[in-house]
Amino acid sequence: MSKLQANISGIIKSSVIDGPGNRMVIFFQECNLNCMYCHNSHTIGLCNLCGTCVHTCPSNSLKIDSKNKRIIHNENSCTRCDECLKVCPENSSPFYKQMSVEDIISEILEGKDFISGITVSGGEVMLHAPFLSLLFQEIRSNSELKHLSILIDSNGNIDQEKWNSLLPYIDGVMLDIKAYSANTHKKITGYSNEKILKSIHYLDNKSKLKELRFVLVPDYNNHEMEIREIAKLMKSVSPSVQKSLIKMRKHGIRKEFAHLIEPREEEIEYAKNIFSQAKLDILVI
Amino acid sequence: MNIESRRMEEIKDRVLQVLTDGNLDYRQKKHLLAYIAESTQAYPEISKEATAALNEKIICDLFEGNAPYRPRYVLPDYAYALKNGVNYLELEPPTNFDEAINFLSILYVQVPSITGYSVYLGNIDTLLLGYVDDLSEEEIYKKLKLFWQFIDRTLPDAFVHINIGPEDNIIARVILRIERELKQVVPNLTLKYDPEITSDELLLEASKTVFEVAKPHIANHKMTASDFKGEYGVVSCYNSLPVGGGSHTLIRLNLKKITDLHSGDADSFISGTLKKYCEMTLDVIEARTKYLVETVKYYDNDFLAKEGIISLDNFSAMFGFYGLAECVNQFMKRCGNELCYGKDEEANQLAHLILEEMKKIVDARELPYCKASNGKAFFHAQSGIDIDIEETAGARIPIGSEPDIYSHINAVAPHHHLFNGGISDIFHFDETVKRNRTAIVDIIKGAFRKGMRMFTFNLSNGEFIRITGYLVRRSDLLEFREEGSRYGSALFAANSMDNANVDNRVSKRVISNEQVAGKY
Numbered sequence: 001m002s003k004l005q006a007n008i009s010g011i012i013k014s015s016v017i018d019g020p021g022n023r024m025v026i027f028f029q030e031c032n033l034n035c036m037y038c039h040n041s042h043t044i045g046l047c048n049l050c051g052t053c054v055h056t057c058p059s060n061s062l063k064i065d066s067k068n069k070r071i072i073h074n075e076n077s078c079t080r081c082d083e084c085l086k087v088c089p090e091n092s093s094p095f096y097k098q099m100s101v102e103d104i105i106s107e108i109l110e111g112k113d114f115i116s117g118i119t120v121s122g123g124e125v126m127l128h129a130p131f132l133s134l135l136f137q138e139i140r141s142n143s144e145l146k147h148l149s150i151l152i153d154s155n156g157n158i159d160q161e162k163w164n165s166l167l168p169y170i171d172g173v174m175l176d177i178k179a180y181s182a183n184t185h186k187k188i189t190g191y192s193n194e195k196i197l198k199s200i201h202y203l204d205n206k207s208k209l210k211e212l213r214f215v216l217v218p219d220y221n222n223h224e225m226e227i228r229e230i231a232k233l234m235k236s237v238s239p240s241v242q243k244s245l246i247k248m249r250k251h252g253i254r255k256e257f258a259h260l261i262e263p264r265e266e267e268i269e270y271a272k273n274i275f276s277q278a279k280l281d282i283l284v285i
Numbered sequence: 286m287n288i289e290s291r292r293m294e295e296i297k298d299r300v301l302q303v304l305t306d307g308n309l310d311y312r313q314k315k316h317l318l319a320y321i322a323e324s325t326q327a328y329p330e331i332s333k334e335a336t337a338a339l340n341e342k343i344i345c346d347l348f349e350g351n352a353p354y355r356p357r358y359v360l361p362d363y364a365y366a367l368k369n370g371v372n373y374l375e376l377e378p379p380t381n382f383d384e385a386i387n388f389l390s391i392l393y394v395q396v397p398s399i400t401g402y403s404v405y406l407g408n409i410d411t412l413l414l415g416y417v418d419d420l421s422e423e424e425i426y427k428k429l430k431l432f433w434q435f436i437d438r439t440l441p442d443a444f445v446h447i448n449i450g451p452e453d454n455i456i457a458r459v460i461l462r463i464e465r466e467l468k469q470v471v472p473n474l475t476l477k478y479d480p481e482i483t484s485d486e487l488l489l490e491a492s493k494t495v496f497e498v499a500k501p502h503i504a505n506h507k508m509t510a511s512d513f514k515g516e517y518g519v520v521s522c523y524n525s526l527p528v529g530g531g532s533h534t535l536i537r538l539n540l541k542k543i544t545d546l547h548s549g550d551a552d553s554f555i556s557g558t559l560k561k562y563c564e565m566t567l568d569v570i571e572a573r574t575k576y577l578v579e580t581v582k583y584y585d586n587d588f589l590a591k592e593g594i595i596s597l598d599n600f601s602a603m604f605g606f607y608g609l610a611e612c613v614n615q616f617m618k619r620c621g622n623e624l625c626y627g628k629d630e631e632a633n634q635l636a637h638l639i640l641e642e643m644k645k646i647v648d649a650r651e652l653p654y655c656k657a658s659n660g661k662a663f664f665h666a667q668s669g670i671d672i673d674i675e676e677t678a679g680a681r682i683p684i685g686s687e688p689d690i691y692s693h694i695n696a697v698a699p700h701h702h703l704f705n706g707g708i709s710d711i712f713h714f715d716e717t718v719k720r721n722r723t724a725i726v727d728i729i730k731g732a733f734r735k736g737m738r739m740f741t742f743n744l745s746n747g748e749f750i751r752i753t754g755y756l757v758r759r760s761d762l763l764e765f766r767e768e769g770s771r772y773g774s775a776l777f778a779a780n781s782m783d784n785a786n787v788d789n790r791v792s793k794r795v796i797s798n799e800q801v802a803g804k805y
Contacts, residue, residue, distance in 0.1 A: 014691065022723075
């Protein structure tokens with residue numbers, strides 16, 4: 001098997017909210033957007049061994065291993081206070097691990113009897129396309145795993161050709177659209193949405209778009225025009241694509257974005273109405 | 286005052302206490318008065334040591350009473366009755382759906398049990414399918430809905446159990462629909478599931494129903510059926526027993542208490558104390574069985590037996606136990622480590638060993654009148670009652686210390702095959718799973734692949750709360766504390782909530798005066 005490794009921020013053995021059925025979810029470290037309301041901002045960046053977390057840790061559970069260029073985490077003494085995550089200037093974490101395709105396959109084998117499939121998520125998982133390609137090939141050629149469904153949860157901010165090598169192996173992609181107007185998108189995520197819009201249409205054409213989600217953030221993307229454009233976009237993809245409207249929640253977001261406010265019930269209703277006017281069947285979460 | 290008159294005074298006091306208890310309705314009082322009357326009889330003949338063990342609740346007869354005059358669990362062969370009619374009740378074989386429902390309704394109230402209400406109402410879909418004829422789904426629905434209401438109001442006890450499956454059929458589906466709609470405690474419901482027979486759609490319907498009413502339980506049909514010569518039914522608290530028969534009695538051994546009595550290590554426990562008390566439990570089972578069969582002559586006199594709806598040859602007795610977790614954890618502690626049953630492999634291995642040894646002891650003992658299981662008692666992990674304060678039900682992992690769901694299944698599945706008399710472990714799910722029913726289906730299928738016999742749910746924030754083996758409504762529990770409940774089992778539940786950590790599963794702890802079944 002390949003020596004290729006990926007930074008894995010976590011594996012959830014049983015998830016009922018990341019696609020149909022009971023699924024194992026593998027979270028990859030590093031993201032190419034910087035959304036204000038990111039609930040897992042410690043999965044955005046990569047560790048540069050600055051040592052801030054090591055000095056902050058109240059239980060002295062972190063050490064720099066300069067030889068291997070990594071942080072050693074003592075799980076026994078760690079109290080999971082997560083101070084390290086709060087102080088990291090890189091939006092990173094001392095907890096993510098390097099794993100090989102083989103390592104991940106053995107995790108999946110352990111839970112295979114209980115799951116419909118796996119979902120890869122992040123961070124932005126498509127930054128690891130070559131690794132995913134190997135992982136998926138391995139799953140599809142393993143007699144005990146090949147029946148599992150494979151879903152990708154992505155932000156879509158990726159060049160079109162990156163999808164090509166993966167599409168033959170996967171069942172679908174779940175994508176977010178954070179805003180339709182490039183400006184608003186940039187405000188929310190720090191980046192423009194050109195690639196994302198392309199990804200949506202490309203995946204839809206290939207019948208691989210499974211779900212399209214829109215997170216409603218008051219004062220950013222809740223203007224009538226913005227929602228109408230989103231509705232138009234959702235209407236333009238196949239009716240079989242699940243469409244979801246998600247209320248932005250403040251749980252776990254970074255201090256500097258504390259000014260964000262959760263949508264009120266009437267704001268959700270307002271958005272829902274616009275989607276209904278566009279004759280869209282949308283799930284509110 | 287001499288002993289006799291002091292005893293008489295004591296009985297009078299107990300009677301008065303029942304008569305004046307405002308939390309009990311007329312029928313519940315009558316049932317408890319009969320219990321007190323029965324207690325005036327001498328216990329079936331057992332050794333002094335066994336009597337002492339019963340008094341100290343080391344061995345527990347689950348308040349079956351001093352003088353057994355009816356079997357604990359009766360599973361009438363309703364198919365036979367429907368085919369042949371019942372002379373005693375002057376019932377001809379029914380010829381259509383309405384007559385079949387009416388026939389069963391009449392028969393149900395005649396079936397004896399310890400609680401006074403039949404614990405088994407049949408594999409209802411297979412019983413009724415032959416009478417569907419050209420009825421539409423809506424017509425079936427209307428008729429069954431009234432039938433379901435009749436069952437709940439007439440047999441108000443959560444131990445009353447009905448079965449559906451394994452085939453997917455219109456009756457099973459309509460029943461699941463009615464369950465979701467009526468949200469009744471009674472009847473308790475089990476779906477027999479076999480991946481080769483049952484459709485995924487029926488299992489999905491069942492899991493949708495679980496989210497509403499915390500039932501049905503899902504039984505591993507293939508595994509359970511292979512333990513029985515003929516048909517089986519799941520009754521009361523996950524007991525699997527032969528149809529057309531049942532169990533004379535269920536006596537359970539308190540593994541925590543005998544561990545406390547034992548001063549050595551696990552090895553000497555298994556070869557000494559455990560063996561001694563298992564034999565003593567089997568002595569009690571034998572004495573009670575003989576009393577029922579030979580002294581009371583139940584099987585010679587009851588119309589169910591006379592008319593072939595049950596037969597002594599289809600009966601056996603049940604050997605139960607509880608408090609395995611406390612037993613194992615205690616021995617772990619004695620070896621100087623804090624390993625826990627459910628979480629640590631070494632503890633799990635000891636648990637399996639103890640269970641296997643108990644099974645061997647039970648299987649080595651020839652019992653009279655237990656032909657249904659080749660002269661041996663059915664082995665059963667008893668799912669607990671209200672008086673269990675320090676002991677965890679059967680072989681379960683203590684509430685609150687369950688590991689993640691896969692580890693939980695992997696810890697308990699390896700011993701499920703031992704329990705031909707039934708075992709259950711309860712798995713907790715949170716609300717998010719409601720949006721994703723297929724996830725439940727995945728987990729059930731996985732659990733059965735690992736050798737689980739029965740899968741039972743508890744959904745946090747649900748309207749229903751599972752107490753050991755049966756269900757109560759949250760509102761009934763609250764109501765019972767205040768003014769009594771129509772359901773006999775709500776009383777057990779109220780006590781369970783007080784005594785065990787079952788209340789870890791409810792959002793609000795309700796404080797009340799304790800009532801223990803044995804206090805009467």
